Amino acid sequence: MSDESLDLIERQVTDFIRRIVLTEKTYSNLDRSAYILLRQLSTYGPAGVKTLAQDLHLDISTVSRQASVLVNKKYVEKIPNPDDRRAYYYQITDVGSHELEENKQKRFDRLSSILEDWSDEDKKRFGELLKKYNDTVNEKLNP
Amino acid sequence: MSDESLDLIERQVTDFIRRIVLTEKTYSNLDRSAYILLRQLSTYGPAGVKTLAQDLHLDISTVSRQASVLVNKKYVEKIPNPDDRRAYYYQITDVGSHELEENKQKRFDRLSSILEDWSDEDKKRFGELLKKYNDTVNEKLNP
DNA sequence: CTATATATTTGTATTATACAACTATATGGA
DNA sequence: TCCATATAGTTGTATAATACAAATATATAG
Numbered sequence: 001m002s003d004e005s006l007d008l009i010e011r012q013v014t015d016f017i018r019r020i021v022l023t024e025k026t027y028s029n030l031d032r033s034a035y036i037l038l039r040q041l042s043t044y045g046p047a048g049v050k051t052l053a054q055d056l057h058l059d060i061s062t063v064s065r066q067a068s069v070l071v072n073k074k075y076v077e078k079i080p081n082p083d084d085r086r087a088y089y090y091q092i093t094d095v096g097s098h099e100l101e102e103n104k105q106k107r108f109d110r111l112s113s114i115l116e117d118w119s120d121e122d123k124k125r126f127g128e129l130l131k132k133y134n135d136t137v138n139e140k141l142n143p
Numbered sequence: 144m145s146d147e148s149l150d151l152i153e154r155q156v157t158d159f160i161r162r163i164v165l166t167e168k169t170y171s172n173l174d175r176s177a178y179i180l181l182r183q184l185s186t187y188g189p190a191g192v193k194t195l196a197q198d199l200h201l202d203i204s205t206v207s208r209q210a211s212v213l214v215n216k217k218y219v220e221k222i223p224n225p226d227d228r229r230a231y232y233y234q235i236t237d238v239g240s241h242e243l244e245e246n247k248q249k250r251f252d253r254l255s256s257i258l259e260d261w262s263d264e265d266k267k268r269f270g271e272l273l274k275k276y277n278d279t280v281n282e283k284l285n286p
Numbered sequence: 287c288t289a290t291a292t293a294t295t296t297g298t299a300t301t302a303t304a305c306a307a308c309t310a311t312a313t314g315g316a
Numbered sequence: 317t318c319c320a321t322a323t324a325g326t327t328g329t330a331t332a333a334t335a336c337a338a339a340t341a342t343a344t345a346g
Contacts, residue, residue, distance in 0.1 A: 005263070006254050008270030010247070014179055015277045017160050022200055022334090033302065036157055050324060057161065059304050064326060066302085086311045086324045104153070111149050114279055120148070122272065127151030129269040134158045136257055176333065193293060202335050207295060209333085229293045229342045 024110075030103045033066050038075060038092060038100045046079065046089040075099055167253075173246045176209050181218060181235060181243045189222065189232040218242055 024032065040056060041047065049067060053060040067090050070076040075096030081087035092100070115123055167175065183199060184190065192210060196203040210233050213219040218239030224230035235243070258266055 003255065003266065005266035005270045006251055006258065009258075009266065009273060010250055010254055012270060012273035012277055013163060014175070014182075016273050017163060018179070018200065019277060019280050020156060020160060031301075032157070036161070039157075048324070049326090058302095060325070061305080061327080062303055064324095068326085081324090084312075084324075086309095088325075107153055108149055111153055112146065114276075114283060115149065115152075118275075118279070120146075122275070123146065123148035123152065125268060126272045126276065127148045127155060129265065129272060130152060130155035130159050132261075132265070133257075133269065134155055134162065136261070137162050140257060174332075191293070192295090201333095203294070204296080204336080205334055207293095211295085224293095227293075227343075229340095231294075 024107070030099060034070060034075075035100070035103055035107075037063070037066050037070065038096055039104075041076060041090060041092040042097060042100055046091040048081070048087050048089055052090070070096065167250070173242060177213060177218075178243070178246055178250075180206070180209050180213065181239055182247075184219060184233060184235040185240060185243055189234040191224065191230050191232060195233070213239065 021032070030038070036056065037052065040052060044055070047055070049060050049063045052058075052067070053063045056063065067076065067078070070090075071078050073096075074093060076090045076092050079089045079091055081089055118126075164175070173181070179199065180195065183195060187198070190198075192203050192206045195201075195210070196206045199206065210219065210221070213233070214221050216239075217236060219233045219235050222232045222234055224232055261269075
């Protein structure tokens with residue numbers, strides 16, 4: 001059985017990614033990486049670069065640099081870990097939270113305008129299936 | 144009505160993209176950009192950089208560089224346009240087609256293993272919705 | 287026949303990423 | 317207790333994908 005659906009997904013995914021990555025630059029003042037890192041800190045609370053790197057599936061050095069950019073912008077604070085003087089916690093600031101919310105809203109608005117003609121059913125299903133895909137990949141990677 | 148589905152989609156999409164972009168490096172010997180360009184030439188036939196850039200939503204210079212990488216690898220041939228001596232056609236070679244097919248198969252296999260436990264219905268729907276999303280964006284951009 | 291438009295390439299810059307080398311601190315075993 | 321090794325994080329270096337601007341060569345319209 002040569003699964004037709006797989007073929008369709010495979011083809012659509014490449015377009016999907018390119019489209020999103022390219023277009024979001026034009027409407028977001030926070031770049032992807034910063035947005036995702038901020039969202040992570042906002043959702044799961046303060047963490048060090050090692051944990052963040054694991055959770056975001058990035059190299060520690062990558063997160064270290066991204067975090068220091070956010071520190072410079074005062075979006076996060078770098079707090080020494082009192083129990084381990086090698087380690088730090090990055091914690092989102094009020095300014096950072098505000099910036100995150102503003103960005104989230106912009107992304108939301110844009111998505112909303114793209115999907116304005118979709119049925120509620122389709123929107124719901126699309127979200128569910130994306131989540132299902134991500135969950136499936138997570139399970140496969142960390143069984 | 145603050146659409147919950149939008150919120151879910153917005154959140155899932157960022158993870159989705161990162162996951163795919165990062166993991167595909169480990170199993171593909173052709174990088175994203177090369178793969179997409181080759182696939183374009185294979186699907187729609189020979190074209191010049193201007194056309195390709197439009198179709199792929201990239202800058203002409205970007206395509207120019209990507210194309211020349213493929214030329215060096217003998218995956219595509221650069222053919223002067225007989226009607227316009229400024230212009231060229233890039234045409235996929237047999238080697239390129241072979242490479243493309245091999246890569247497509249790898250991507251397919253990987254996707255297949257990720258989605259092995261999904262129902263046919265879900266796979267079908269996921270592909271359809273991704274396509275619907277891409278089509279919607281295309282319509283919005285080029286009405 | 288010249289001025290402008292067009293197809294493409296090349297120079298330069300930016301962003302996101304990884305790997306390797308390094309620093310500072312923690313920890314476990316003799 | 318002290319040293320060897322492990323760990324948290326940063327910094328140096330490299331690569332890939334991208335865009336914008338400048339340059340080149342050719343086409344086209346008045």
